[in-house]
Amino acid sequence: MLAPQMLGISIILPFIAAALCLINVPTLRSALVIGTGVVVSLASLLLVQSGTFSLTPESILGINPDGLIAVLDFALLFVILGIAYRLKNKLIAGLTLLQIVPLAVLELFMNPGENMGPALYVDQFSMIMCMVISIVGSLICLYGLPYMREHEHHLKLEKSKQGRFFFFMVLFLGAMNGLVFSNNLLWLYFFWEVTTLCSFMLIKHDGTEIAVKNATRALWMNMLGGVAFVFALIIFRSQGLPLSLQEIITAESASKLALLPVGLLCFAGFTKAAQMPFQSWLCGAMVAPTPISALLHSSTMVKAGVYLVIRLAPAFAGTLFSNYVALFGAFTFLAAAVLALSQSNGKKILAYSTISNLGMIVACAGINTPAAISAAVLLIVFHAISKALMFLCVGSIEQKIGSRDIEDMRGLVDIMPRTTMMAALGMVTLFLPPFGALLSKWMAVEASAHLPLVVIMLALGSALTMVFWGRWLGMIMTSVVPDKVLPTERMPLFFSVPLWTLAVSAVVISFTAPGLYTSMVLPVLERFYSADLYTAARGVISNNIGMFAIYPVFVVMALGVIYAVRASSAKRFFRRGDYVTPYVCGLQDPADPRRLGFKGPLGVWSEFKTTNYYMENIIGESRITGWINLIAIGILIILLAGVF
Amino acid sequence: MLDMTATVLRNFLSKTHTRLYPFQVRETFENVRGNLDIRIEECIMCGMCQKKCPSQCITVNKEAKTWEVDPYACVYCGICEECCPTHCLFMPKDYRKPARTKELNQQLQLKGPEKKKKAKE
Amino acid sequence: MGFFQELLHKSRMKSPWLIHFDCGSCNGCDIEVLACLTPVYDVERFGVLNIGNPKHADILVVSGTVNPRNAKVLKNIYDQMPEPKAVIAIGACGTSGGVFREAYNVLGGVDKVIPVDVYVPGCPSKPEAIIDGVVLALEKLKVRKPEKDTEPLVADLKKAREFYENREERQVTG
Amino acid sequence: MDFKTFSFVILAVILAPFAGGLLAGIDRRLTAWFQGRSGPPILQPFYDVIKLLGKDRQVVNYWQIFCVHIYLISSVLCVALFAMQADLLMIFFVMTIGAVFMVVGAMAVPSPYSQLGAQRELIQMLTYEPLLIIVFVGIYLVTGSFKIDDILSYERPIFLMLPLLYLVLTFALTIKLRKSPFDISTSHHAHQEVVRGVLTEYSGPYLAILEIAHWYEIVLILAICGLFWSTSWIGLVLLLALTYMAEIVIDNVTPRMTWKWMLTYVWAVGISLSFFNMALLYANSF
Amino acid sequence: MATIVPFGPQHPVLPEPLHLRLVLEDEIVKEALPTLGYVHRGLETLASIRDMDQMVQIVERVCGICSCIHAHTYCMCIEGLMGIEVPKRADYLRVIWSELHRMHSHLLWLGLLADAFGMESMFMHAWRIRERVMDVLEATAGNRVIISVNKIGGVRRDMSPDQLRWVLQVADELEKELDLIKPVLTNDYSVKKRTVGVGVLTYQQAYELGAAGPQLRGSGVAQDIRMTGYGAYKYIDFAPVVEKDGDSWARTMVRFRELYQSIDIVRQLVSSIPDGELAAKVKGKPMGEIACRSEQPRGELMYYVKATGDKYLDRVRIRTPTFANVPPLLVMLPGCEMADVPIIALSIDPCISCTER
Amino acid sequence: MAFETKNVEKNQLAAEVQALKNGGQRLLTMTCVDLGESFDLLYHFDLDLQMTHLRLTVPKGESVPSISGIYFAALVIENETQDLFGIKFEGLALDFGGHFYLEEEVKKYPFCKVTVGKTEKAGEGA
Ligand code: SF4
Ligand code: SF4
Ligand code: SF4
Ligand code: SF4
Numbered sequence A: 001m002l003a004p005q006m007l008g009i010s011i012i013l014p015f016i017a018a019a020l021c022l023i024n025v026p027t028l029r030s031a032l033v034i035g036t037g038v039v040v041s042l043a044s045l046l047l048v049q050s051g052t053f054s055l056t057p058e059s060i061l062g063i064n065p066d067g068l069i070a071v072l073d074f075a076l077l078f079v080i081l082g083i084a085y086r087l088k089n090k091l092i093a094g095l096t097l098l099q100i101v102p103l104a105v106l107e108l109f110m111n112p113g114e115n116m117g118p119a120l121y122v123d124q125f126s127m128i129m130c131m132v133i134s135i136v137g138s139l140i141c142l143y144g145l146p147y148m149r150e151h152e153h154h155l156k157l158e159k160s161k162q163g164r165f166f167f168f169m170v171l172f173l174g175a176m177n178g179l180v181f182s183n184n185l186l187w188l189y190f191f192w193e194v195t196t197l198c199s200f201m202l203i204k205h206d207g208t209e210i211a212v213k214n215a216t217r218a219l220w221m222n223m224l225g226g227v228a229f230v231f232a233l234i235i236f237r238s239q240g241l242p243l244s245l246q247e248i249i250t251a252e253s254a255s256k257l258a259l260l261p262v263g264l265l266c267f268a269g270f271t272k273a274a275q276m277p278f279q280s281w282l283c284g285a286m287v288a289p290t291p292i293s294a295l296l297h298s299s300t301m302v303k304a305g306v307y308l309v310i311r312l313a314p315a316f317a318g319t320l321f322s323n324y325v326a327l328f329g330a331f332t333f334l335a336a337a338v339l340a341l342s343q344s345n346g347k348k349i350l351a352y353s354t355i356s357n358l359g360m361i362v363a364c365a366g367i368n369t370p371a372a373i374s375a376a377v378l379l380i381v382f383h384a385i386s387k388a389l390m391f392l393c394v395g396s397i398e399q400k401i402g403s404r405d406i407e408d409m410r411g412l413v414d415i416m417p418r419t420t421m422m423a424a425l426g427m428v429t430l431f432l433p434p435f436g437a438l439l440s441k442w443m444a445v446e447a448s449a450h451l452p453l454v455v456i457m458l459a460l461g462s463a464l465t466m467v468f469w470g471r472w473l474g475m476i477m478t479s480v481v482p483d484k485v486l487p488t489e490r491m492p493l494f495f496s497v498p499l500w501t502l503a504v505s506a507v508v509i510s511f512t513a514p515g516l517y518t519s520m521v522l523p524v525l526e527r528f529y530s531a532d533l534y535t536a537a538r539g540v541i542s543n544n545i546g547m548f549a550i551y552p553v554f555v556v557m558a559l560g561v562i563y564a565v566r567a568s569s570a571k572r573f574f575r576r577g578d579y580v581t582p583y584v585c586g587l588q589d590p591a592d593p594r595r596l597g598f599k600g601p602l603g604v605w606s607e608f609k610t611t612n613y614y615m616e617n618i619i620g621e622s623r624i625t626g627w628i629n630l631i632a633i634g635i636l637i638i639l640l641a642g643v644f
Numbered sequence B: 001m002l003d004m005t006a007t008v009l010r011n012f013l014s015k016t017h018t019r020l021y022p023f024q025v026r027e028t029f030e031n032v033r034g035n036l037d038i039r040i041e042e043c044i045m046c047g048m049c050q051k052k053c054p055s056q057c058i059t060v061n062k063e064a065k066t067w068e069v070d071p072y073a074c075v076y077c078g079i080c081e082e083c084c085p086t087h088c089l090f091m092p093k094d095y096r097k098p099a100r101t102k103e104l105n106q107q108l109q110l111k112g113p114e115k116k117k118k119a120k121e
Numbered sequence C: 001m002g003f004f005q006e007l008l009h010k011s012r013m014k015s016p017w018l019i020h021f022d023c024g025s026c027n028g029c030d031i032e033v034l035a036c037l038t039p040v041y042d043v044e045r046f047g048v049l050n051i052g053n054p055k056h057a058d059i060l061v062v063s064g065t066v067n068p069r070n071a072k073v074l075k076n077i078y079d080q081m082p083e084p085k086a087v088i089a090i091g092a093c094g095t096s097g098g099v100f101r102e103a104y105n106v107l108g109g110v111d112k113v114i115p116v117d118v119y120v121p122g123c124p125s126k127p128e129a130i131i132d133g134v135v136l137a138l139e140k141l142k143v144r145k146p147e148k149d150t151e152p153l154v155a156d157l158k159k160a161r162e163f164y165e166n167r168e169e170r171q172v173t174g
Numbered sequence D: 001m002d003f004k005t006f007s008f009v010i011l012a013v014i015l016a017p018f019a020g021g022l023l024a025g026i027d028r029r030l031t032a033w034f035q036g037r038s039g040p041p042i043l044q045p046f047y048d049v050i051k052l053l054g055k056d057r058q059v060v061n062y063w064q065i066f067c068v069h070i071y072l073i074s075s076v077l078c079v080a081l082f083a084m085q086a087d088l089l090m091i092f093f094v095m096t097i098g099a100v101f102m103v104v105g106a107m108a109v110p111s112p113y114s115q116l117g118a119q120r121e122l123i124q125m126l127t128y129e130p131l132l133i134i135v136f137v138g139i140y141l142v143t144g145s146f147k148i149d150d151i152l153s154y155e156r157p158i159f160l161m162l163p164l165l166y167l168v169l170t171f172a173l174t175i176k177l178r179k180s181p182f183d184i185s186t187s188h189h190a191h192q193e194v195v196r197g198v199l200t201e202y203s204g205p206y207l208a209i210l211e212i213a214h215w216y217e218i219v220l221i222l223a224i225c226g227l228f229w230s231t232s233w234i235g236l237v238l239l240l241a242l243t244y245m246a247e248i249v250i251d252n253v254t255p256r257m258t259w260k261w262m263l264t265y266v267w268a269v270g271i272s273l274s275f276f277n278m279a280l281l282y283a284n285s286f
Numbered sequence E: 001m002a003t004i005v006p007f008g009p010q011h012p013v014l015p016e017p018l019h020l021r022l023v024l025e026d027e028i029v030k031e032a033l034p035t036l037g038y039v040h041r042g043l044e045t046l047a048s049i050r051d052m053d054q055m056v057q058i059v060e061r062v063c064g065i066c067s068c069i070h071a072h073t074y075c076m077c078i079e080g081l082m083g084i085e086v087p088k089r090a091d092y093l094r095v096i097w098s099e100l101h102r103m104h105s106h107l108l109w110l111g112l113l114a115d116a117f118g119m120e121s122m123f124m125h126a127w128r129i130r131e132r133v134m135d136v137l138e139a140t141a142g143n144r145v146i147i148s149v150n151k152i153g154g155v156r157r158d159m160s161p162d163q164l165r166w167v168l169q170v171a172d173e174l175e176k177e178l179d180l181i182k183p184v185l186t187n188d189y190s191v192k193k194r195t196v197g198v199g200v201l202t203y204q205q206a207y208e209l210g211a212a213g214p215q216l217r218g219s220g221v222a223q224d225i226r227m228t229g230y231g232a233y234k235y236i237d238f239a240p241v242v243e244k245d246g247d248s249w250a251r252t253m254v255r256f257r258e259l260y261q262s263i264d265i266v267r268q269l270v271s272s273i274p275d276g277e278l279a280a281k282v283k284g285k286p287m288g289e290i291a292c293r294s295e296q297p298r299g300e301l302m303y304y305v306k307a308t309g310d311k312y313l314d315r316v317r318i319r320t321p322t323f324a325n326v327p328p329l330l331v332m333l334p335g336c337e338m339a340d341v342p343i344i345a346l347s348i349d350p351c352i353s354c355t356e357r
Numbered sequence F: 001m002a003f004e005t006k007n008v009e010k011n012q013l014a015a016e017v018q019a020l021k022n023g024g025q026r027l028l029t030m031t032c033v034d035l036g037e038s039f040d041l042l043y044h045f046d047l048d049l050q051m052t053h054l055r056l057t058v059p060k061g062e063s064v065p066s067i068s069g070i071y072f073a074a075l076v077i078e079n080e081t082q083d084l085f086g087i088k089f090e091g092l093a094l095d096f097g098g099h100f101y102l103e104e105e106v107k108k109y110p111f112c113k114v115t116v117g118k119t120e121k122a123g124e125g126a
């Protein structure tokens, strides 16, 4: 068993590789990124072989690890303080100080006591997270290689900033891996702050005014979470509780007393997971080049937030607080879906959809039944894969057509058929059965059935989701040239490898969801819950209130798709039919009946033109964000009050 | 909101208003202008109908002794019928049937007025 | 296959969907076409629906005179109907141009632009006559005729142009 | 799946379109009577579909063909799953595949009507989907399960506990049946500002496939309605007959409304009715 | 961000070929531009190849729906130029037929409006009761739609006492049937939801844009050409129907109440119809200029005739109400919803065939 | 019914029409009559069921000021006249450029007597 080594590799290798990336040699950098990706992915896969175990490293490079972490903590915070000084931002400085001081108090004056617990803890949940981070994250980094070359070419940069870029990208992977494996909350805190810093640096990567502004916002919001985190630590310690995640959630003692610090940790999780009212930092992050958005949205950063909340879920099971969390998550789910509906900016839609999905995950954690937690864990996986796919597709599309507005993507299938197919697949896997994301949604709705308010929000939100995905899916398929042979599309190798891998795995993993559930989710759940667990037999996931027949639906739909593809193939069709032009009340141009549009008043030609309904003046972003934030803050206050 | 319900239910409960044409054909009203025809023997080829027809769809050929109407251009106004001095034009009340091809209604006069002339002589 | 063939033919006869195009009619014929749909005549008894969309329709019912502007529309609508299809021209105007056939902006009847299968005379045609016309057109629908009318409208319009050129002569003889 | 269920599923899949078509025929006949006409033969929908199947194929692009087939398959699958007595919520989600692909098929065509229709269809989905979920949740609250076999074995008619939710379900039914006042995205005839909305650009065999898929859907939704009185055949038939009759009357006495009205009205009324019904349930259980 | 939609010329909702190019944003109409000319025949020029008697038949076919009013107005012009005194019975008969036309026209329109907002049963109802009027027309005049009863100097057909009694009977029946659907138009929530406040035309706008007929009266302007007392209108008693709101509902109500008014007028006329000649003798050729007006179901119709004593008239100019109602339509459309376009378009009762002649 | 018209000159037209509008007159329509060498343009107005007519005589080939700025409704009438008689209106609010009714295939200005065969005689006779 090489488990500890694998663990080490997946955390430390990215740190080292990241540092090496700073050497500005393109080939070396590519090799490093590819190499790290492959090794880390393999390591994460190998790690799965091992069972649950915990570990406290004796030393790292000969230094006492706890001490090292403490020193690095302070170093990190001072770096941020420096940044705050450079940005002349008092808020960030204040928030940093609010962490430095309590942390110092904690480290220097508060006795750690006996029960520290192991520093690292590995179970199936963290393994899943690690796989997602390592594999999806690496694929995104791979994709970054050609993307950033093109990007800097577009921006006509004199001096490449790619070294810095990949430094933070790769570092991010290491930090995330560390985060999910940490059991010691102080370690967790360190990695937590590393991701904050990385995300700040990445968002401001392009250095434009708006990028800096949005990065700053991301920083202070996340620092807010950091502050909550530190205070949670202090409270734990002052109450004599161990700073060990596993003990907090399993210990019987940690009932009433620990609810406040758990609540604070959840709060930290909400900020990181960009829950309402903190959604703006994640939307702001859209100014960054696409690989960054993809990384933040799919496999890292935001997932750290929900990871923590789910981890803590058993600690507040059955409390009123839990119900509030469910409500809060459901509200985010609904509100983000409404906002997504009003957007025509493709990346914004993706952003709001991410927030919406995270809201669902948080809601699941709040519903806090085994069904809900399974939904949450599975959704993390499925969402990461499909969302990464979507982002990468939108990135390629943007590089090709120079716009991220979905209205400009009408008829995309005629311009870049392959990418469009991938994007379509990405969307379908995000919102239609029998794919995993919908499986999770199904679980969530059934699990929340006893909470009327939550279930109504989930129902409304899920319908909205259907609308904004459905129309996007429809519009990229608008084929503008009816009988032209599809153009072939050439993709760079490092575009097509990640895209294909993600696309195939989105389908395959959805198909193997029952297996995934039994092997990876069930063991974790069994530790905390006994009743109402789902069982997966012969491709059917079921419990006493519902069942989802994955294999039958999959098989029938797959056959259906094959049949439909054959039926619609141009070769077969031409034998019996004809391609015609759309109906425009008889006003086709008689001279050129293939032209799309109609001959209108004054004999003037009107091109075909339609747009979706965004209802800007009813649910426009600027119109309702304020209200949404207000409600969200309200729920948040009630929620935090719920811990007492 | 549902103010139409009464009417609809009344329809539902009463006999349908449908006339089952073509299985039941209603007797056409008297004096309906359904078609245009001629008793060609009585025509004196005066050309009055041709002159007065607003649609200009009648052709009277005095030499060949033909009277011709284009039933697909005729608007069944009855002007010709009214102005015909011998009242040889008449309008049966049954409408003219649809057809696959357009055919003129051409009538050739074989006897009729010629006899009259002879009689006069 | 015999049985299915029969079934198909029977269904075609029993389900003629109409599209009505007012091609410059005075409304007299239009309202008579619409009157066929009303309770008193109720052509839905024969499966007739006024479907309104050429892509769904089997029978094109045209009333009114053709002029250069609506000729293009008429032709386009006809082209958009999938085979098997039939055309019924309604009224004096539809069949020949009626009283207006010598007006300067009138090309004549519907058959100037598209092939017409049934002519229903009258001004306006009686609803009964229109029903008869539909029944007459059903034969055409029964078996799909392979030939397609591919003559582009541009050529038709050229013919229309010629029609104008000698218009004055025709006026004198008319 | 044992042999009995399997044969039942096969039977359901085969019979559903016939039932749906017959229902459509009866619907047209009754509608005619409500309008004082004598109406088409009961088998008219079958003639229509067979005729459409025999028409020339023409499409604007291949996506249309793809999408109709997916729509058909998902509707068939839904009926099959229902016959298998699977999970209601799952059936519902499978049904959305079809609905979404119908929209995609309509949006795939660069035609203004089809596009407007697709947008409206999306709004209709947005309107009825939450309501259906809420109805299913209501059924769960009564019977304690989402699985149809459990629901069927519940000993009392659910209708008695969920009368208001049944009303909410009929909203969804009206929208799905494409009847006034909710025939907004498409309707049976094209007498509508968007011609026939999502169906505008389909013709011939593809329109026929859509029609057949629609029959499956109707049967499915009526089956769901039937769950509300599953304890006796008489009750079931009576409930369905009355419901359908009411649908036809409503269709005839209301004009088509606008989508804005639909969304606000149906959500407001539907959600408040649901809350009220759920409150009744809680009150009962104490 | 906009959607461009062609509306017509072949559109299932519009029975007639009118084209509107609509620019929509979230289904709100931002811009509407019309195209006309799909029905333009140029029949006014036929005056140069058809004599004045033949022109009666031609102007009847300007429009099939109110055909006899066209012929009536045209005859009024010629009679005015030639100084012909029309017999009183002819005047009465002309107006009875005109009012029957108004009834069938309004019923037809009501049906089309109902079809436009998807209320099929109302369409069927209106058209079913309209058939009764059509029967009367067919029996008395010999044709259902274009009745060809007018000629210069009088009328071509008479109505027998039996027929006159029958007319009264049909009027009673009609009144009963109308009472049945009256609450639907006045009360029904959904119908009002679709029509109230849709396509509002204020008094000022209606007046300045030259709206005509129910369009004008729906906005509160009490203008009805029948008040000038042409034909037999001078012998009877009635007042224009006026509604204040100026929206589609008001226009609907104007037309609906006019149905009752027509029934009333027909009753008055039938009960006081005098005996006498059907037509005056016509001799000679007209000379001079004249403009005559009448009230069609859709509003005021004006004929201008210039004659030079020749066999052919020099100029016949027809100004139809729908033509006058096009500018108000263009003003009402922007800002409405796509779903309201057919309702607004139908609320002016568009008849393109007389718009373009 | 006597037919009295008031003659106006081209440069007074706008002022006259404006005056009528101020007086509460409704624009009914306008009529164009071909007089051979010139056109008669008749403007018909209505107030309280009384008609008023203005007559403007313009030689062929001359353009006429549009009154669509005063009465928006004149727009359609002027476009129609422009199509049928070829009179150019200056300042049309929306100019269909001679394709209000007519397609390109149709002869220009069909209502002018010179272009229509048989009517020429009648025109000369007048
Ligand atoms: S289009 Fe894409 S690659 Fe080009 S500059 Fe923008 S973000 Fe960079
Ligand atoms: S009726 Fe008159 S026109 Fe006719 S033949 Fe006799 S004289 Fe001649
Ligand atoms: S009925 Fe009228 S149109 Fe027909 S031939 Fe006689 S006069 Fe001419
Ligand atoms: S008017 Fe009578 S008699 Fe003279 S040609 Fe015509 S049909 Fe013959």
Ligand code: SF4
Binding pocket: B075, C024, C025, C026, C027, C028, C029, C030, C063, C064, C065, C090, C091, C092, C093, C094, C098, C099, C122, C123, C124, C125, E061, E064, E146
């Ligand atoms: S045939 Fe007669 S009724 Fe029909 S459109 Fe022509 S003129 Fe009108």
Ligand code: SF4
Binding pocket: C026, C027, E062, E063, E064, E065, E066, E067, E296, E298, E320, E321, E322, E350, E351, E352, E353, E354, E355
């Ligand atoms: S408005 Fe014109 S076209 Fe319409 S019915 Fe009246 S006359 Fe006919």
Ligand code: SF4
Binding pocket: E062, E063, E064, E065, E066, E067, E068, E069, E070, E071, E101, E105, E295, E296, E297, E298, E301, E354
């Ligand atoms: S004026 Fe209008 S309504 Fe009256 S007869 Fe003429 S076209 Fe018909």
Ligand code: SF4
Binding pocket: D180, D183, D187, D188, D189, D190, D191, D192, E115, E117, E118, E119, E120
């Ligand atoms: S309302 Fe709907 S179903 Fe009824 S006729 Fe119109 S389009 Fe057809």
